[in-house]
Amino acid sequence: MAHRSPLSRDRLVAEALAMLDDDGLDRFSVRRLADRLGVTPMAVYNHVSSKGDLLQAVADAVVSEADYRAVRGDWRRVVGTCFRTLRTTCLAHPGAVPLVESSQTLHPSIFRPMEITVAALRGAGLGARDAVRAYFLLTTFTLGQVGYQIRGWGRGVDPRAAIREGRISSATFPAILDVRLKEQWDFDQAFEFGLAVILGGIDTRLRRR
Amino acid sequence: MAHRSPLSRDRLVAEALAMLDDDGLDRFSVRRLADRLGVTPMAVYNHVSSKGDLLQAVADAVVSEADYRAVRGDWRRVVGTCFRTLRTTCLAHPGAVPLVESSQTLHPSIFRPMEITVAALRGAGLGARDAVRAYFLLTTFTLGQVGYQIRGWGRGVDPRAAIREGRISSATFPAILDVRLKEQWDFDQAFEFGLAVILGGIDTRLRRR
DNA sequence: ACCTGAACACCGTTCAAGT
DNA sequence: ACCTGAACACCGTTCAAGT
Numbered sequence: 001m002a003h004r005s006p007l008s009r010d011r012l013v014a015e016a017l018a019m020l021d022d023d024g025l026d027r028f029s030v031r032r033l034a035d036r037l038g039v040t041p042m043a044v045y046n047h048v049s050s051k052g053d054l055l056q057a058v059a060d061a062v063v064s065e066a067d068y069r070a071v072r073g074d075w076r077r078v079v080g081t082c083f084r085t086l087r088t089t090c091l092a093h094p095g096a097v098p099l100v101e102s103s104q105t106l107h108p109s110i111f112r113p114m115e116i117t118v119a120a121l122r123g124a125g126l127g128a129r130d131a132v133r134a135y136f137l138l139t140t141f142t143l144g145q146v147g148y149q150i151r152g153w154g155r156g157v158d159p160r161a162a163i164r165e166g167r168i169s170s171a172t173f174p175a176i177l178d179v180r181l182k183e184q185w186d187f188d189q190a191f192e193f194g195l196a197v198i199l200g201g202i203d204t205r206l207r208r209r
Numbered sequence: 210m211a212h213r214s215p216l217s218r219d220r221l222v223a224e225a226l227a228m229l230d231d232d233g234l235d236r237f238s239v240r241r242l243a244d245r246l247g248v249t250p251m252a253v254y255n256h257v258s259s260k261g262d263l264l265q266a267v268a269d270a271v272v273s274e275a276d277y278r279a280v281r282g283d284w285r286r287v288v289g290t291c292f293r294t295l296r297t298t299c300l301a302h303p304g305a306v307p308l309v310e311s312s313q314t315l316h317p318s319i320f321r322p323m324e325i326t327v328a329a330l331r332g333a334g335l336g337a338r339d340a341v342r343a344y345f346l347l348t349t350f351t352l353g354q355v356g357y358q359i360r361g362w363g364r365g366v367d368p369r370a371a372i373r374e375g376r377i378s379s380a381t382f383p384a385i386l387d388v389r390l391k392e393q394w395d396f397d398q399a400f401e402f403g404l405a406v407i408l409g410g411i412d413t414r415l416r417r418r
Numbered sequence: 419a420c421c422t423g424a425a426c427a428c429c430g431t432t433c434a435a436g437t
Numbered sequence: 438a439c440c441t442g443a444a445c446a447c448c449g450t451t452c453a454a455g456t
Binding site for chain 4: 031042050
């Protein structure tokens with residue numbers, strides 16, 4: 001599979017992203033990436049300072065794909081659209097999500113949702129510190145939902161399966177057994193529910209003063 | 210450092226947890242764990258089927274430390290206490306948090322907060338599906354906040370630092386520059402803010418019907 | 419400037435052998 | 438039943454050498 005176009009940082013990032021989406025983070029390695037590119041493992045280090053540097057660059061590439069185009073409307077619509085966009089962008093690259101979650105130095109473009117959210121919430125009357133806290137809340141929520149979706153929530157957390165496998169007894173967990181989790185679960189709906197709850201909670205906080 | 214007590218699954222898990230808290234997940238390896246226990250790497254495999262199995266056991270051990278003792282009061286207090294407990298338990302073992310976040314098959318004790326939350330919310334009048342969604346919302350929020358706290362939120366996300374390092378320009382991000390993130394940030398307060406917003410959002414949802 | 423081959427210090431895991 | 442030594446098939450990364 002020897003491409004003869006010259007190696008470059010961009011080509012490494014693109015191929016790494018493709019490889020992550022194909023095989024997942026666990027199976028990613030510099031040597032296998034080099035194989036895919038028909039090149040010696042060591043050639044990689046001419047364009048990238050380390051594996052960590054490369055993976056960070058991949059996370060940046062994914063995040064900067066997001067198009068937070070101007071949205072008109074009240075703050076709820078602005079903020080809601082912003083995090084729906086972030087979610088969709090992440091879901092488009094499941095293999096890279098763990099990297100985005102644990103990014104150390106964020107790509108400039110991640111400041112866009114922060115700016116949009118903080119500006120919208122301050123405009124609605126929220127204080128500076130609470131606005132950043134709300135941004136942090138929305139970010140952890142969104143990336144958390146995406147992360148669990150990709151890793152397959154419901155595989156280990158379905159109470160009915162847990163009982164079937166003898167991991168818990170039905171007597172001690174009456175409430176959660178009412179829910180047929182596996183058959184009915186929809187991540188999109190769960191996300192919209194969570195988003196509505198959060199925006200609603202911020203709204204009541206704003207009205208209270 | 211050769212302990213002469215016999216090896217066992219429990220001793221492996223305990224030492225692995227200590228090692229994770231000391232050095233972090235990146236530096237964890239079966240061989241270094243064996244060194245700490247004064248034993249051949251291969252001895253580990255008499256008590257554990259793989260590295261993944263061991264790390265899963267560590268995640269289980271951490272989660273099952275939590276004491277969700279019965280709390281009296283309205284649903285907001287019950288649910289709030291439940292997730293404060295989950296958060297505190299996770300923060301006690303920073304090194305193991307990534308394992309808890311990505312656990313595939315959850316320890317039975319993680320069904321306790323699920324049971325508590327779903328029961329409390331259904332008792333308050335929420336439907337079965339929404340109750341599970343609310344649990345999912347609270348879980349992603351809580352573990353997300355803990356995860357970012359441990360990895361050092363604010364290191365890469367502080368807008369002032371980003372400008373200082375030339376990663377973004379001050380002109381395009383007016384709103385977030387108002388906030389002195391690094392000096393004033395408090396994770397406990399941010400968590401309490403988020404929790405209040407979520408519980409408040411659920412509350413208004415309940416009142417609306 | 420960019421790629422290579424050989425090498426170093428690690429990994430997780432298997433297996434036959436010991437007690 | 439549990440531990441060991443040697444081995445296998447991998448890692449990330451460095452370095453001197455090639456073009």
